[in-house]
Amino acid sequence: MGSSSAFRFDAAMSDGFDDIRAAVKRRFGDKAEIANVVVPTLGGVNRTVLFDLIDGSATRRLVSRQETYSAEDSPFLPAAQQFRVMKVAFAEGVPVPEPVFEYDANDAMGSGFVTAFIDGETMPQRIFRGAAPEARLKIATDLARLLARLHAIDVAKVPFLEVVPDSIDVIGNYLRLFDSYAEAHPAIELGFRWLERNRPSAGRRCLVHGDFRTGNFMVGPDGVRAALDWECAHIGQAMEDFGWLCVRSWRFGQIDLPVGGFAPRAPVYAAYEAAGGERVDPQTVRFWEIFGLVRWAIYNVMQAYAHVERGRRGVAFAAMGRNTSLVEYELLMTLAGHYS
Amino acid sequence: MSQDRPSINDILLTVQKFLDETGPKLTGEAKYHAQVSSYLLGICERELRLAGDFDRKEAAQLSEFLGSDAPLDAMTADLCANIRAGKYDGKFDQVLDLVLGQTIDKVKVVKPGHLAPMHRDAH
Numbered sequence: 001m002g003s004s005s006a007f008r009f010d011a012a013m014s015d016g017f018d019d020i021r022a023a024v025k026r027r028f029g030d031k032a033e034i035a036n037v038v039v040p041t042l043g044g045v046n047r048t049v050l051f052d053l054i055d056g057s058a059t060r061r062l063v064s065r066q067e068t069y070s071a072e073d074s075p076f077l078p079a080a081q082q083f084r085v086m087k088v089a090f091a092e093g094v095p096v097p098e099p100v101f102e103y104d105a106n107d108a109m110g111s112g113f114v115t116a117f118i119d120g121e122t123m124p125q126r127i128f129r130g131a132a133p134e135a136r137l138k139i140a141t142d143l144a145r146l147l148a149r150l151h152a153i154d155v156a157k158v159p160f161l162e163v164v165p166d167s168i169d170v171i172g173n174y175l176r177l178f179d180s181y182a183e184a185h186p187a188i189e190l191g192f193r194w195l196e197r198n199r200p201s202a203g204r205r206c207l208v209h210g211d212f213r214t215g216n217f218m219v220g221p222d223g224v225r226a227a228l229d230w231e232c233a234h235i236g237q238a239m240e241d242f243g244w245l246c247v248r249s250w251r252f253g254q255i256d257l258p259v260g261g262f263a264p265r266a267p268v269y270a271a272y273e274a275a276g277g278e279r280v281d282p283q284t285v286r287f288w289e290i291f292g293l294v295r296w297a298i299y300n301v302m303q304a305y306a307h308v309e310r311g312r313r314g315v316a317f318a319a320m321g322r323n324t325s326l327v328e329y330e331l332l333m334t335l336a337g338h339y340s
Numbered sequence: 341m342s343q344d345r346p347s348i349n350d351i352l353l354t355v356q357k358f359l360d361e362t363g364p365k366l367t368g369e370a371k372y373h374a375q376v377s378s379y380l381l382g383i384c385e386r387e388l389r390l391a392g393d394f395d396r397k398e399a400a401q402l403s404e405f406l407g408s409d410a411p412l413d414a415m416t417a418d419l420c421a422n423i424r425a426g427k428y429d430g431k432f433d434q435v436l437d438l439v440l441g442q443t444i445d446k447v448k449v450v451k452p453g454h455l456a457p458m459h460r461d462a463h
Contacts, residue, residue: 184413184416184417184419184420185420186416186419186420186423186439186442187439187440187443189419189420189423189424190423190432190435190436190439192424193423193424193426193428193429193432194432197429314373315373315376315377315380316372316373316376318376318380319376319379319380322380322383322450323450323451325443325446325447325449325450326447326450326451326454328443328446329440329443329444329446329447329454329455332436332439332440332443333440333456335436336433336436336437336440338456338458339456
């Protein structure tokens with residue numbers, strides 16, 4: 001299709017993607033086109049659009065993500081900073097969708113960016129169903145190698161993350177968030193008190209993903225293809241990422257396989273160390289796992305707060321508010337030594 | 341006011357059954373939201389049935405533990421403040437047991453199947 005007929009097509013039927021089309025032409029020239037546009041059903045609060053970029057004879061599948069909702073006290077990184085972190089991670093060889101471009105004021109599309117599309121599966125139950133035991137272990141050790149590479153990045157390459165609240169004091173930041181929701185939770189208080197009294201000595205500060213859990217990475221038959229969802233990236237302790245990955249809620253029913261529902265701990269820790277990661281102290285991972293339970297409970301409190309107090313209403317947010325007690329139960333059972 | 345049949349618990353279960361039958365015929369987000377809605381109605385039904393006893397039990401336990409006869413929400417706020425201030429550091433396990441018991445009751449309302457076998461009601 002020549003550019004003149006493409007123009008007629010666009011003028012005749014606006015398909016709701018003119019903004020993305022214009023943003024693409026602004027960067028790749030007037031002859032660049034988009035095609036095979038798909039909007040995934042469960043995009044959450046962001047606008048997510050998949051499309052082919054046709055640039056001369058080359059075609060690339062890309063993903064556009066735009067923020068459509070931003071709370072005044074959002075604990076998440078702005079899109080511009082996510083994009084910068086992903087660029088650094090990509091340049092350092094961490095498997096991450098290649099960052100392509102960021103939206104700017106000329107696009108008038110708010111905050112967002114475009115990356116390469118990576119094919120594969122993120123849904124935990126589908127990954128579990130599709131993977132034999134040895135494939136699951138491969139996935140878990142891939143995750144360990146990915147983390148070793150990420151944690152080896154010089155934090156001087158992400159100086160803009162130094163001022164992020166999670167970089168300054170991640171536990172203190174979640175306590176501040178928790179207090180802002182003004183709801184009494186004795187279980188969460190016990191979690192914070194335990195963390196206060198059991199904090200391990202600080203190790204080397206490194207770039208951590210911050211939301212590294214089953215559901216947030218793309219998996220193919222060959223193993224882990226990319227780490228997604230970088231909105232919680234910050235500078236912190238390497239073991240934060242392991243703790244979050246092992247939180248019981250992210251095992252999606254595979255409770256006897258603590259590493260994301262994929263594998264036991266020992267071979268994964270060994271793979272991390274073999275890939276150049278620091279020595280893994282199981283007690284330090286447990287500390288960050290307990291922090292992870294506290295954090296996940298607070299996320300649920302946050303959703304109920306937004307539902308009741310901030311007008312972002314919905315059945316899923318209402319259910320998350322009540323599901324806080326399920327996470328509190330796991331937290332207390334872990335503190336009591338019944339769960340590991 | 342005495343109401344006619346059915347009871348509120350019956351109404352909730354009846355609407356829940358409708359959602360459970362209709363939800364699978366929907367697609368995408370609507371299908372998911374029908375499931376979640378049914379889940380929420382289940383919470384309502386159990387809360388109506390169980391909350392009175394649980395609240396009385398919780399208030400009695402807190403009253404004894406704190407030596408207070410303040411209203412339940414005030415005692416819960418005191419418990420939280422005391423935990424944060426480190427007042428129970430010397431009897432952390434005892435407070436953990438107390439809060440675990442209350443949390444088990446919350447879970448019995450929200451999703452009883454989530455409890456470990458050691459905490460499930462024998463039926």
